[in-house]
Amino acid sequence: IWREIAGRLETPNRNYAEVNLSKINRYAHNGEIILVPGKVLGSGVLEQSVKVAALNFSESATSKIRDANGQCMTIEQLLKDNPKGSGVRILR
Incomplete structure (x- = not known):
């Protein structure tokens, strides 16, 4: 999973x-x-x-996720918490 994400992030920002x-x-x-x-x-x-x-969150997305008792994190934090990438769903 991490190789797939790295490949997607090597593309231009647009x-x-x-x-x-x-x-x-x-x-x-x-x-x-x-x-x-x-x-x-x-x-x-x-x-x-x-x-x-995710790489970035808008301010409204961050507040709505936290209001729903969710958690916002960077991709690096997820990699540290879940090095095997098990149970992760990728949305694009």
């Missing part, structure tokens, strides 16, 4: 993913770990408590 909270809400399950190789935007509502790792 090709990074931009994922709205509505998409995370649609595909994530409660307690799941979501990895976004790009930026998380605050459009939409988050109803599940999830851990989200």
